[in-house]
Amino acid sequence: MQPMGTAQPLGAENDLYQTAATPDITSPKGFTAGGVHCGIKRKRKDLGIILCDVPASAAAVYTTNVFQAPPLKVTQQSLAVEGKLQAFLCNSGNANACTGEQGLLDAFRMRAETAACFGLEEHRVGVVSTGVIGELLPMDRISQGISHLAIQTGKEGHEDFCRSILTTDTCIKAAEVSVVIDGKTVRIAGAAKGSGMIHPHMATMLAFVTTDAVIEPPVLQQLLREVTDETYNMITVDGDCSTNDMVVSMASGLAGHAPLTPEHPDWAAFRAGFAHVSRELAKMIARDGEGATKLVEVKVTGAPDVVTAKQAAKAVVGSSLVKTAVFGADTNWGRIFCALGYSSPLIDPEHVDLAVGPVQLVKDSQSTGVDEALARRYLEEEHVRFHVHLNQGEAEATAWGCDLTYDYVQINASYRT
Amino acid sequence: MQPMGTAQPLGAENDLYQTAATPDITSPKGFTAGGVHCGIKRKRKDLGIILCDVPASAAAVYTTNVFQAPPLKVTQQSLAVEGKLQAFLCNSGNANACTGEQGLLDAFRMRAETAACFGLEEHRVGVVSTGVIGELLPMDRISQGISHLAIQTGKEGHEDFCRSILTTDTCIKAAEVSVVIDGKTVRIAGAAKGSGMIHPHMATMLAFVTTDAVIEPPVLQQLLREVTDETYNMITVDGDCSTNDMVVSMASGLAGHAPLTPEHPDWAAFRAGFAHVSRELAKMIARDGEGATKLVEVKVTGAPDVVTAKQAAKAVVGSSLVKTAVFGADTNWGRIFCALGYSSPLIDPEHVDLAVGPVQLVKDSQSTGVDEALARRYLEEEHVRFHVHLNQGEAEATAWGCDLTYDYVQINASYRT
Numbered sequence: 096m097q098p099m100g101t102a103q104p105l106g107a108e109n110d111l112y113q114t115a116a117t118p119d120i121t122s123p124k125g126f127t128a129g130g131v132h133c134g135i136k137r138k139r140k141d142l143g144i145i146l147c148d149v150p151a152s153a154a155a156v157y158t159t160n161v162f163q164a165p166p167l168k169v170t171q172q173s174l175a176v177e178g179k180l181q182a183f184l185c186n187s188g189n190a191n192a193c194t195g196e197q198g199l200l201d202a203f204r205m206r207a208e209t210a211a212c213f214g215l216e217e218h219r220v221g222v223v224s225t226g227v228i229g230e231l232l233p234m235d236r237i238s239q240g241i242s243h244l245a246i247q248t249g250k251e252g253h254e255d256f257c258r259s260i261l262t263t264d265t266c267i268k269a270a271e272v273s274v275v276i277d278g279k280t281v282r283i284a285g286a287a288k289g290s291g292m293i294h295p296h297m298a299t300m301l302a303f304v305t306t307d308a309v310i311e312p313p314v315l316q317q318l319l320r321e322v323t324d325e326t327y328n329m330i331t332v333d334g335d336c337s338t339n340d341m342v343v344s345m346a347s348g349l350a351g352h353a354p355l356t357p358e359h360p361d362w363a364a365f366r367a368g369f370a371h372v373s374r375e376l377a378k379m380i381a382r383d384g385e386g387a388t389k390l391v392e393v394k395v396t397g398a399p400d401v402v403t404a405k406q407a408a409k410a411v412v413g414s415s416l417v418k419t420a421v422f423g424a425d426t427n428w429g430r431i432f433c434a435l436g437y438s439s440p441l442i443d444p445e446h447v448d449l450a451v452g453p454v455q456l457v458k459d460s461q462s463t464g465v466d467e468a469l470a471r472r473y474l475e476e477e478h479v480r481f482h483v484h485l486n487q488g489e490a491e492a493t494a495w496g497c498d499l500t501y502d503y504v505q506i507n508a509s510y511r512t
Numbered sequence: 513m514q515p516m517g518t519a520q521p522l523g524a525e526n527d528l529y530q531t532a533a534t535p536d537i538t539s540p541k542g543f544t545a546g547g548v549h550c551g552i553k554r555k556r557k558d559l560g561i562i563l564c565d566v567p568a569s570a571a572a573v574y575t576t577n578v579f580q581a582p583p584l585k586v587t588q589q590s591l592a593v594e595g596k597l598q599a600f601l602c603n604s605g606n607a608n609a610c611t612g613e614q615g616l617l618d619a620f621r622m623r624a625e626t627a628a629c630f631g632l633e634e635h636r637v638g639v640v641s642t643g644v645i646g647e648l649l650p651m652d653r654i655s656q657g658i659s660h661l662a663i664q665t666g667k668e669g670h671e672d673f674c675r676s677i678l679t680t681d682t683c684i685k686a687a688e689v690s691v692v693i694d695g696k697t698v699r700i701a702g703a704a705k706g707s708g709m710i711h712p713h714m715a716t717m718l719a720f721v722t723t724d725a726v727i728e729p730p731v732l733q734q735l736l737r738e739v740t741d742e743t744y745n746m747i748t749v750d751g752d753c754s755t756n757d758m759v760v761s762m763a764s765g766l767a768g769h770a771p772l773t774p775e776h777p778d779w780a781a782f783r784a785g786f787a788h789v790s791r792e793l794a795k796m797i798a799r800d801g802e803g804a805t806k807l808v809e810v811k812v813t814g815a816p817d818v819v820t821a822k823q824a825a826k827a828v829v830g831s832s833l834v835k836t837a838v839f840g841a842d843t844n845w846g847r848i849f850c851a852l853g854y855s856s857p858l859i860d861p862e863h864v865d866l867a868v869g870p871v872q873l874v875k876d877s878q879s880t881g882v883d884e885a886l887a888r889r890y891l892e893e894e895h896v897r898f899h900v901h902l903n904q905g906e907a908e909a910t911a912w913g914c915d916l917t918y919d920y921v922q923i924n925a926s927y928r929t
Contacts, residue, residue: 159854159857160850160853160854161852161853161854161856161857161859161860161861162849162850162852162853162861162877163853163861190846192846192849193846193849193874193877193878193879194878195876195877195878227844227846228844228845228846228847228849228850229845229846229849229874229878229879230879337850338846338849338850338853415832415920415924416924419920419921419923419924419925420924420925422921422925423924423925423926425925425926427644427645428645428646429607429609429610429644429645429646429755430645432579432609432610432645432646432755433577433579433645433754433755435578435579436577436578436579436580436755437576437577437578439578440576440578442578443578444578444579444580457610457646459612460579460610460612461610461611461612461646462610462646462647499921499924500921501918501921501922503832503836503921504836504839504916504917504918504920504921505918506836507832507833507836507837507840507916508836508837508839508840508842508917509840509842
């Protein structure tokens, strides 16, 4: 499995940071990582860890699903103490969700054993699980796995960790940028996993963002919340918001600049870099949606307000009919209008324009008469962009998703069998 | 194509009406129907009509999609005059949606030509279209088709009409009951079409309900609204609410009893019969969802309120992951809990029970340890029932949908090509 490439975003923002060609979650100062096979999955790595040499400022956002899994509750308890983490343990193959009292005890045990193994205080350890819902964790295997975790910096630690968190993902997902704060280089790196039960409500999958920036936990928490709304919350694969979704960020503070706040002169650069890493991870998750062959990007401009723009972009990218049409490279733009039309009552139905890539298919809600073969050819590409202009105002939003394919059905009709 | 069977619903309500073994939209006194091939589709019938000997009390509910198609606007204008209709024309193969000024002119022309052909006032004609969005109607073919409509009572008129309204449907959909009002037999019959862009927002497909009951337009409108909420609005196929959805009812008043109102002693019977026809049509639409192999029924009981019950039932039946699991006969109940968990923040996550048919899989949100092979065998059946008990209150709701299959992808990846 190769990591997916990190494309440059459009706009002037990308002057504020440098993207790294080979992302590495251990690249920010102070971080190490590892991953092993402990026996939850048959063969592949299923237990991973991120460690920090020092207590790192930490922040997290969690799924809004009411069946929030026990490990998320344990992580919340850890963060509540002082907002600092030194280790984050993640297993894949079993979500430890809908597992009652025993599930909660197991999550606490994962935390306790990780703390004991690495000589940390329990409240400086976070835990998370992903995989099948409703089955108890094989705790003996996890205990053994924790003791076998080999911790490394660089490519090996990074890849071992990235692999250990995957479920039906087909590739590892990572991104990294560097920014300059007070004249010092600060790194921001991230790793994530998808790829089913992905839908925009709060955090919608697992993502880990490390940085050596100096930043207090409440500032990091606020930033993470804002960026999550623009990135992870703007992707959808299948409309299902999981019980275990979480985004977590750890900042070691080892870069040695003045603490970051929105008032810091280099805040814009840090925010842009942090958002870039999150956006790239979000797009990789969308592109690697179960069974997907294409990344679909829907940009809505000219909306009366941001909420309408977001609803419209997410409705189009989430529509099963649009997703199958993209899979079939069918320029059935009526489906896009159908989705726009149920996304919000605030949309003016008379003046909507639509471009499929470079092809202007619709102007003022009617066909432009352009040769649809042009659009069909464009839809054969792997990254498909729709641009909807509502001609109502200045607000805009972008959402990402993927096509709906035979393989999505195949993967999910036989996930456990 | 054979019409689908009309099963008896559970509960005491079905003592109030008799179901007809061979439903017929022309069975209520005063109605005739017909359907022809006029050339919008390649071969199959594509233009149908329901006629009434007298001006019938009429009621309709329409899609909430902002791109509401022109024919719906024309029908609304007709109904606004006096709430009576004598003819309803429907074409399939082209939705006349996103067609601008010309689309509206075409819909008015359909109405005018139907009125002229059958000697009716224009405001006593309703029109609707279903099919591809964004293309202008071939009006010459429709004009010719109108003049060729052969109007009949009985099986032939019924089947010609039912066939003429279909798009990707695989079978005609009809239901009929009789009820006794003031000692007289009153018939209520319905015909409908699905089967893509089906999602619960207001009316979600096309359905036509005829009756010879005596009932004033405002009373019929109120009843249609209520029943639509319990039936058509509780089905989903793919989450896409179309631009053209409509449910329309016409009551000839020829049964000759005292006018029906909620105060009439036989109101309960009429309401139950009307709801039965609507519910059966809704279930047939769900069962015949694009590519579907199974009807999925989700009943939620013990909810704190009806809104929560409806949201929960619809979330489960609409979940792509649940739908693919049903297709694969996989007892992956975590997906059902995942869907319940994002349906409403009011659900108590600790005390949810789940039965798959006769098999109690989950009690108090944890596996009962029952042999899942039993549930897997049950999931092979064609009508799959999930029963979710929330143990929070007395409210309940039922939703219907279908499985998500390879054929759904196939149909929609190549709908127009």
